[in-house]
Amino acid sequence: MIDIKALRENPELFKQAAEKKRMKVDIDAFLELDAQYREQKSTFENLRAEQNAVSKEIPKLKGDEKGAKLEEMKSLSASVKQEESSLKELEQNWQKILCTIPSIPLEKVPDGKDDTENVEVRKVGDLPTYNFKVRDHVEIGKALDLFDVERGVKVAGARNYFLKGDGALLQHAVLALAIDLLRKKGYTLFDPPIIVKYDAMFGTSYFPGGEEQAYHLDERDDDSYLIGTSEVSVCSYHADEVLDLEGLPKRYAGLSPCFRREAGTYGKDTHGLYRVHQFYKVEQVVVCEADPEVSAALHTELLTNAEEMMQMLELPYRVVDVCGGDIGIGQVYKNDIEAWMPSREGYSETHSCSTFYDFQARRLNMKYKDRDGKKQFCHTLNNTCIASPRILIPLLEVHQQEDGSVRIPEALQPFMQGRSEITAA
Secondary structure: OOOHHHHHHOHHHHHHHHHHOOOOOOHHHHHHHHHHHHHHHHHHHHHHHHHHHHHHHHHHOOHHHHHHHHHHHHHHHHHHHHHHHHHHHHHHHHHHHHOOOOOOOOOOOOOOOOHHHOEEEEEEOOOOOOOOOOOOHHHHHHHOOOEEHHHHHHHHOOOOOEEOOHHHHHHHHHHHHHHHHHHHOOOEEEOOOOEEEHHHHHHOOOOOOOHHHOEEOOHHHOOEEEOOOOHHHHHHHHOOOEEEHHHOOEEEEEEEEEEOOOOOOOOOOOOOOOOOOEEEEEEEEEEEOOOHHHHHHHHHHHHHHHHHHHHHOOOOEEEEEOOHHHOOOOOOEEEEEEEEEHHHOEEEEEEEEEEEEOHHHHHHOOEEEOOOOOEEEOEEEEEEEEEEOOOHHHHHHHOEOOOOOEEOOHHHHHHOOOOOEEOOO
């Protein structure tokens, strides 16, 4: 949620933010509604104050004077009830539109309409070369019996799969490596709820606007949703709390299965494991004080952790600055990491590192006491440390060998029973 006071004081900045993020919102129309809402709220509060004053007078009166005040009280009560109903309706509309106003991106966020206009920051690692015919991850998976997409579709529908044997072991090895990396860096591990309430989805800014991507449970659990990332649960952990400055930043790592409907992607990325409904992630979440320099340093830390993970997996990748048109409503800055995937003949996104400033904390009502004892909204950040099975695509393709086996990176070997290769049974 944006700071409404900041919007009232400098609406032009928010108009520019909406334009840069390619989000359609009429700031002027909202400010007119805001003025109407504030006037209605003032009218209601004045009437209620008058009602309370009369209520206190009545016990002190007698006779005709008391009767007159009772009639006045009856009229005031009717007016208060009517004004309260009007205010509630106005407030609902005010709140609905306020939730669509984006945060102000940092100046360094590049301009651009979508992910095709993200800006490369750096490339790391040499692209692999082969003296044999390169196979994609689906061919490799079938040859080594690592996963079964056909039976996944049979059992659960499109974009589903079974990982099996060494495929399942490889996924858990990757997750274990990520957990080990973050644990050594002092991150607290969470195994969080994967079913959350609407408030958690709203608080982390996935709702409103992302409902079509979420799995909503049925009418028996109407306020319950499956998470698409443990960011939702872990970031909501301190909702409605006031934290101690001395305890910040909070560094958390959430391991969870994740679920996304992939609405609107019919016919897109249907081959293999790239875009699926169910996956696992180790997600980094940080809660810190409201200081841009602190946020920037922590953003770099989260990004570095993910890059270390890619380097341990011995995968070539690039880092991009995400452009305004590809950035979310609450994010003020975002980097993606894209791994080289031979079958796709390019780099494809595997990680997203996001800084939100106080956007999520305002929705979650998550505060801390600053050095002067004043309550401030926290800043929040998050970044994938690893997501699977998408990361299995470059792992299998980049490390494939001429004899049909797949080399296991050295850092993964302790989590793969000490083996250096995956071979056919």
